[in-house]
Amino acid sequence: MANEEQIGFHKGSLATLVKEREELARILQIVNSLIQAHVKALKDLGVDLEKEAKKKQKSLDEKIA
Numbered sequence: 757m758a759n760e761e762q763i764g765f766h767k768g769s770l771a772t773l774v775k776e777r778e779e780l781a782r783i784l785q786i787v788n789s790l791i792q793a794h795v796k797a798l799k800d801l802g803v804d805l806e807k808e809a810k811k812k813q814k815s816l817d818e819k820i821a
């Protein structure tokens with residue numbers, strides 16, 4: 757009986773974890789969509805994101821050196 761209980765416990769845990777993983781994937785998809793919307797809005801407003809990123813990286817490199 758103890759073996760069957762352990763099997764049931766592990767099967768239930770797997771089912772729960774799979775559902776949690778699906779929900780996490782859904783949330784990531786939403787976050788990525790929001791990021792893309794903001795990137796597009798910034799580009800439409802004339803912000804050069806690559807230039808901004810290079811400026812940030814240069815600033816970080818100077819702090820490290």
